[in-house]
Amino acid sequence: MGHTCVFGLGWGDEGKGKVVDLLCPAFDYVVRFNGGANAGHTVCVGEERFALHLLPAGILHESATAVIGPGVVVDPIKLIEELDGLIERGIDPGSRLKISERAHLVLSYHKIEDQLSEQAASSGKKIGTTARGIGPCYADKMRRSSAVRFVDLVHDASLLDRIEQIVEQKRKMFIALYGEDGELDVEAVVADVVRAKNRLVSNICDTTSLLHRAVEDGQSILFEGANGVLLDIDHGTYPFVTSSSTGPHGIGVGAGVSPHVVTTRIGAAKAYSTRVGAGPFMSELNDATGDRIRIAGHEFGTTTGRPRRCGWFDAVACRYAAKLAGLTDIALLHLDTLSGFEEVGVCTGYRIGDRTIHTMPADISSCEQVEPIIEFLPGWSEDLQEIRAFDDLPQNARDYVARVESLVGSPVSLIGVGPKRSQTIVRGDLKNVVGDISMSAPA
Numbered sequence: 212m213g214h215t216c217v218f219g220l221g222w223g224d225e226g227k228g229k230v231v232d233l234l235c236p237a238f239d240y241v242v243r244f245n246g247g248a249n250a251g252h253t254v255c256v257g258e259e260r261f262a263l264h265l266l267p268a269g270i271l272h273e274s275a276t277a278v279i280g281p282g283v284v285v286d287p288i289k290l291i292e293e294l295d296g297l298i299e300r301g302i303d304p305g306s307r308l309k310i311s312e313r314a315h316l317v318l319s320y321h322k323i324e325d326q327l328s329e330q331a332a333s334s335g336k337k338i339g340t341t342a343r344g345i346g347p348c349y350a351d352k353m354r355r356s357s358a359v360r361f362v363d364l365v366h367d368a369s370l371l372d373r374i375e376q377i378v379e380q381k382r383k384m385f386i387a388l389y390g391e392d393g394e395l396d397v398e399a400v401v402a403d404v405v406r407a408k409n410r411l412v413s414n415i416c417d418t419t420s421l422l423h424r425a426v427e428d429g430q431s432i433l434f435e436g437a438n439g440v441l442l443d444i445d446h447g448t449y450p451f452v453t454s455s456s457t458g459p460h461g462i463g464v465g466a467g468v469s470p471h472v473v474t475t476r477i478g479a480a481k482a483y484s485t486r487v488g489a490g491p492f493m494s495e496l497n498d499a500t501g502d503r504i505r506i507a508g509h510e511f512g513t514t515t516g517r518p519r520r521c522g523w524f525d526a527v528a529c530r531y532a533a534k535l536a537g538l539t540d541i542a543l544l545h546l547d548t549l550s551g552f553e554e555v556g557v558c559t560g561y562r563i564g565d566r567t568i569h570t571m572p573a574d575i576s577s578c579e580q581v582e583p584i585i586e587f588l589p590g591w592s593e594d595l596q597e598i599r600a601f602d603d604l605p606q607n608a609r610d611y612v613a614r615v616e617s618l619v620g621s622p623v624s625l626i627g628v629g630p631k632r633s634q635t636i637v638r639g640d641l642k643n644v645v646g647d648i649s650m651s652a653p654a
């Protein structure tokens with residue numbers, strides 16, 4: 212298998228962390244290329260659960276070098292906390308973590324701005340962000356004059372003076388726009404920057420050249436997309452999206468590696484759909500069935516703890532995401548969650564008034580008018596959690612997987628039947644990459 216990307220086909224939380232974690236032992240590098248601490252990967256190793264936000268899930272494997280690429284917006288204090296959390300549990304990434312000198316820093320004023328702007332937005336306009344400062348940091352990156360990059364921690368002798376100026380500009384802007392400064396504390400921001408420099412300086416490097424050399428030397432790279440294609444800044448359900456390029460198309464931008472080298476593009480999707488935050492959700496179930504999926508699937512956010520909105524698998528949205536991504540394989544997670552439903556729904560089209568469409572409308576009002584066309588397939592009652600071979604799944608579960616494949620247009624190569632690493636069914640060529648799941652162990 213060549214260089215590979217694992218990414219989300221939905222609105223995030225698809226279970227990418229588990230897929231990355233399974234594949235990691237076969238790769239020399241694991242690379243984050245977009246987003247920041249808005250992402251949340253839960254990886255279960257044995258009885259232990261690891262919730263990672265900024266660190267690539269590959270950090271749990273000592274064979275892999277973990278890279279945070281130029282396109283990631285990094286909250287250095289959250290990153291230090293995450294590193295300390297791993298060290299407490301016996302995993303010290305040390306120099307295996309490489310942070311791009313081109314990556315931008317999320318500082319406390321970005322998080323304040325995220326909160327103030329959400330609070331000030333009228334209802335219906337609130338994006339429901341994770342409040343991790345993602346949008347404001349990417350906005351500063353585009354604005355350029357008020358951006359801070361990791362390279363500045365190394366080379367900019369007047370960085371602390373510049374930080375003070377930026378904070379004062381932000382204070383003026385917050386007061387003008389929101390009537391308050393959000394308790395902005397310049398000394399605290401400076402202290403965070405000093406702490407980031409002291410702790411992370413040895414991890415900062417030119418990750419772009421590092422990855423170019425890796426490609427030339429025939430080493431293997433696993434790119435780990437954060438969030439999900441339907442949250443993509445250009446192609447998602449705008450404006451209810453995140454601020455980065457979330458699919459394999461983001462690799463060029465966010466890692467500095469040409470996406471054409473990435474030959475395997477594995478999109479993670481749940482066997483049903485979920486969304487956190489506001490925005491259109493065409494196959495949402497605002498009823499007891501949606502509640503039942505939420506409880507059965509433990510659908511509460513890793514990053515914010517918010518209950519996730521739940522609905523049937525949306526094959527229209529998923530096929531759209533698949534086409535954007537050049538999908539080669541589907542990783543279908545949480546199939547076990549659907550056990551016990553008499554019938555299982557799949558959204559196969561959108562009805563708007565008297566029209567039926569099979570594409571994603573660009574405008575929110577059309578998305579909100581969509582009436583989903585749901586095809587029901589017979590369900591299964593068996594518990595799937597101990598099943599390890601596709602042929603051992605109940606016939607109705609196999610038929611469901613086959614229907615997903617035909618609607619999305621790609622093979623389902625990996626199926627999740629429980630949260631643990633071992634609770635996975637691997638099919639086709641992926642079998643050669645994943646190896647013996649029960650033997651794979653954390654660093």
Ligand code: IMP
Nearest residue numbers: 223224249250340341438452453487488
């Ligand atoms: P932001 O990325 O914090 O600006 O949030 C923008 C939207 O994307 C909100 O609806 C968030 O809930 C959603 N979002 C961002 N990252 C993730 C993720 O990793 N999983 C699920 N939703 C996310």
